[in-house]
Amino acid sequence: MSGPNGILIVDKPADWTSHDVVARVRRLAGTRKVGHAGTLDPMATGVLVLGLGPSTRLLTYIVGSDxxxxxxxxxxxxxxxxxxxxxxxxxxxxxxxxxxxxxxxxxxxxxxxxxxxxxxxxxxxxxxxxxxxxxxxxxxxxxxxxxxxxxxxxxxxxxxxxxxxxxxxxxxxxxxxxxxxxxxxxxxxxxxxxxxxxxxxxxxLRRTRVGPFAEADARELADLDVASALIRPAAAASALFPVLQLTAEQARDLGNGKRIAVAAADSPMVAAVSPDGALVGMASVQDDVARTVVNFPNASEGEQG
The missing domain is CATH 3.30.2350.10 (Pseudouridine synthase)
Structure with missing residues (x-):
């Protein structure tokens, strides 16, 4: 069975290091595969963005957010x-x-x-x-x-x-x-x-927003239920980039590494989403052709229902 997969927004308490928070979430989620999109000093509180499972791949696109x-x-x-x-x-x-x-x-x-x-x-x-x-x-x-x-x-x-x-x-x-x-x-x-x-x-110091993720999305560590708090990969990616809605055939081809013809996109990077709402991957679009930059296996997506 696949492990937890998604983006988790935690409200970091004062006097905790960001590593302390990652360690706690690893225990709560039962997985070692937890990363963060930028630390907070121990004295600081607020929005700490974590990625679990395959969604750690999304952290690259969050780290540089305002x-x-x-x-x-x-x-x-x-x-x-x-x-x-x-x-x-x-x-x-x-x-x-x-x-x-x-x-x-x-x-x-x-x-x-x-x-x-x-x-x-x-x-x-x-x-x-x-x-x-x-x-x-x-x-x-x-x-x-x-x-x-x-x-x-x-x-x-x-x-x-x-x-x-x-x-x-x-x-x-x-x-x-x-x-x-x-x-x-x-x-x-x-x-x-x-x-x-x-x-x-x-x-x-309190961080109230990282990119599209605000303190309203953040969960307290004291009563954190990881499964219910996870933001699905497709939802997280769609908050970061425009969505490229795929047909079933396009999703299959793009997921297998093929380039596909698409309509012109307003952004060079898009979140490619299958008809069933799964994140196929982050795709670059150039000259009306899309190719995956980061692939997301469909099997991992279904964990967050």
Whole structure:
């Protein structure tokens, strides 16, 4: 009998690593074949996209999707990790915090919106000389990462409030971020603090969307029933790409690796779906001819009824 097959959207709890979530789902689903489409830091919560069984093949198309977050950025101090888990590197004077007007804040945010060059946090998972940057930092090494182009399509200020942190004063800024894959929200908090000469770091982060998958689709781990929570491969692929509806003959031919003639498509990549609703595969379409890029055996599809 085939194992579980589909996309699972989990609401990651705080203080869990993404690997912890994968391990839990492996036990609940009774399969080792579980992968994720991009990790969340332990302090973060929210949308974590998992693929089970053959649907791990879909994760390639989800990893690069744009994402949305709700976050709180604390202006007043930078930290060693650009978030609340690091050590503060000194607090700005209270007067400097209180001189941040709504217009100054809006102007600084505007400079961090759109197509920008961003230096990732030194404790990111980016590999440097074959090792994760965060592992090098923890080993006491100096890590300097190169700036990379990212897109911040929305950087909305939702609320601000002054807070006392011991003897210091800080300004907490609640924001909504919509951004391209590879954008570090911690780095946005850091750079906002640099722009305002106060230092800045992230104190909370919740991912609310990955591509077409939103927090409304996410299931809590505490009472997770994997079988009922799985999104069928065809439904998941159809959320990512336009659907190419096949005849039975086309489905058979495409599934066997043959190229088939199709009507012109609006996208170079489509989700090819058989008459019975099964995902035959991801197909590329060029010059009215479709060929499979990733094949999905029909036998695996029926598990999610």
């Amino acid at each position: 994402k949305e977050y709700l976050a709180t950025m604390r202006l007043g101090a930078s930290t060693t990790t650009d978030d609340a888990e690091g050590e503060p590197l000194g607090w700005a004077p209270a007067g400097r915090i209180r001189s941040i007007t709504p217009q100054r804040l809006a102007d600084a945010v505007a400079h961090l919106t759109g197509d920008i060059q961003q230096v990732p946090s030194s404790v990111s998972a980016i590999k440097v000389d074959g090792k994760r940057a965060y592992a090098k930092v923890r080993a006491g090494e100096q890590v300097e990462l190169k700036a990379r182009g990212v897109t911040v399509s929305a950087f909305d200020i939702l609320a601000t409030r002054e807070v006392a942190v011991g003897d210091a004063v800080a300004l907490d800024v609640d924001v909504r971020i919509a951004c391209s894959s590879g954008t570090y929200v911690r780095a946005l908090a850091r750079d906002l603090g640099v722009a305002l000469l106060t230092g800045g770091h992230l104190t909370s």
